[in-house]
Each structure stands twice: as structure tokens, then as C-alpha cells.
Amino acid sequence: MTVSRNETQKKARTTALACLGLVVGMTALAFAFVPLYDLFCKATGYDGTPLRGAAASGAISQDTMVVHFDTNVAPGLPWRFVAETPQVEAQLGATKTVFFRVTNTGTVPSTGIATFNLQPGLTGGYFVKVQCFCFNEQTLQPGETMDFPVVFYLEPGIKTDSNTRDLTEMTLSYTYFASKNGQPQAALATPAGTRAN
Template sequence: MTTATLERKNTRTAMFAFLGALAMLGLGYAAVPLYDLFCRVTGFGGTTQRASESDAAIAERLAQSAGGKTISIRFDASTARDMPWSFKPAQVTDTVQIGVRDMATYVARNDSGETVTGTASFNVEPEQAGRYFNKIQCFCFTEQTLKPGQEVHMPVLYYVDPKALNDPNMDGVEQITLSYTFHRTEAASAN
């Protein structure tokens, strides 16, 4: 084997190694948005669905075929350790008709002496219910800023998709828990 042939093989091997490393780096950056998309589509990990008003109207029409079946919704609230807010649901449980829009309200109060901005992460339990729990409007879609001592009532407009009644994984589910945790958003908080 000549030196020129060996150099071409080494160059080609180095190029493949570089392209492989570049592809792995790209997949690393794409992993988070792809996982987020997967969770939103499948409801994996209790990820709720985001619905429009027209989706809710369709679900309400489907609810008529659900025969007025109801399900209990439990509301849960917490804050991260560094979040100086009081945060709780206005009502701990509610019984709702499947397919019909309902509204829950959460109450947040800034207990600190500074303006604080936060964002809420959310989850639904049991996990398999996430794909059927649809939020139409939610305070969790945007950052929330509260001045010192300010208290706000934050609504969540939602419905449970009637398709849940046809899913064998939902058999025996009598209650769905909607949990929120508020986290401080440092970049947007005023000090």
C-alpha cells in the first residue's frame, strides 16, 4: 500500500469520525425538543394536551354520547424552594362531566419584598390520563410577575376528552390529579 493510498484512507476515516461526532452533537441538541414533542403527542409522563376552543366544542359534542359520565379532578399546587410565593388551588377537588369545559382557579401571592417572576410546570396523574386532559387556557402558558404582597387568582380552562372512555388503560381511573409547581424565573425577576 502506498503512502498516498494510506493518507486517503486516514483522511476518509477522520472525515467519517468527524461527521459521526457532528451527528451525535446534533442529536444531543434535538433530544430535548423531540422528547417534549413526544410527551405532548402521547401524554407520556402525565403531560397534558393543549386544546383550542374549537377542539373543546368538538369534545362537548362528543360528550353527549358519553352519557353524562363524570370524573373527579384533584388540584395540587407547590412552589420550588427558592420561590417566595404562597400558591394553592381555590378548590381542592371538583367533579366534572367528561367532555365538558370546566374551570379551576389557583391563588398565588408574593410573600417577599421584591417583584418576582415565575413560571409553572405541570403534570397529570395517573400518567395515562395526560393524553386526555386538555387545557384550553392556562396561566402556565406564560410567565407570571407579582409585586411584593400582590395576590392573583389564575384560572385554568380545561376538559377531559371523551376518548378516555374508550381507552382500556383508563378503566378504573376515578380521579385525575392536576399538579402545578411554580419556579422562579431569575432572568425576569426584579431584585
């Protein structure tokens, strides 16, 4: 049995189109992976990503956990950033508010946005942020200081989960980055004569 030239060309075109479709699909999947992973972490608290929600409405437990606060500023953003207190003891199920002070030590207005995570990562699914400065970028004038709140609560279920019930403390860590269009910029040029504090 002989295969005609037209059939061979048709099979070659079909194979080429299938390969092209596979390449386009894999490229689209690669670009979609990061935002989909981010959504997954925000929805589940996976890998130390705190949940976002409304004010606590359930029962308040007598159990407590110590929450430590770690503040950082990326190079290139001339800001000073500190928590009002290095740690708080939070009653499970009770809403807690902590303020963070940010100062622009530079000579020009600058805009920053904070990234965050919790350690140990298993606690992310039980830490619920009601309000946080990290949800939006902030612009500060030269020398301006602002106080920003974080309102949160810890789900009492953290003590019934076999993976987290023995934990007594966690660390909420923030890093301020220079921001462009609401996205953190890891490396922006620092004007001569200025440095991050």
C-alpha cells in the same frame, strides 16, 4: 500488492472525517433530544403531559372523573400558591374552569413559571387545557395576589380506552419555579432573610 503512502493518508483522512461527523451528529442529537421529547409529550399526552387545544366541541358524556389539584412552589421563589378547591368532579366532554391564587410574599418583584403534569400518566392524552397560567411566566410585585384560571376538559374517550376506562380520578400537579427568560430555574439564590412558603 503495496499501498502507497498517499492512499494510506487518504483512508486515514476519510476515517477521521467519518468519526468527526459521527461525533458532531451525536452531539446535535443529544441537544435536540430534550426539545423533541417535549414536543412528542405535548402532542400525544405521553407521560402525564396534558394536551393543549381549543374549547370542547364534541358530545358531553354522563360519566365524570374527579380531578385533584396539587400545588407546589420550588425553593427560592417566595410565593404562596393554592387552588380555589382541592378537587372538582368533571363531566367528560364539558369545559371546566378552576382558579388558582398566587401571592408574592417577598419584598421584591419576582417572576415565576409553572411546570405541570398529570398522574396517572396515562390520563395525559385525555386532559385538554384550553387556557392555563402555566403557558406563560408571571411577574408579581411584593405582596401582590393574583387569581389565574385553568380552563380544561376531559375527552370522553378516556372511558373507552382499555388502559384508562376503570380510572375514576386523576391529579393535576403544578410547581412554580423562579423564571429566567421564560424557563424554570431550579435553583436561584434566595436573598438572606426570605424563604419560600
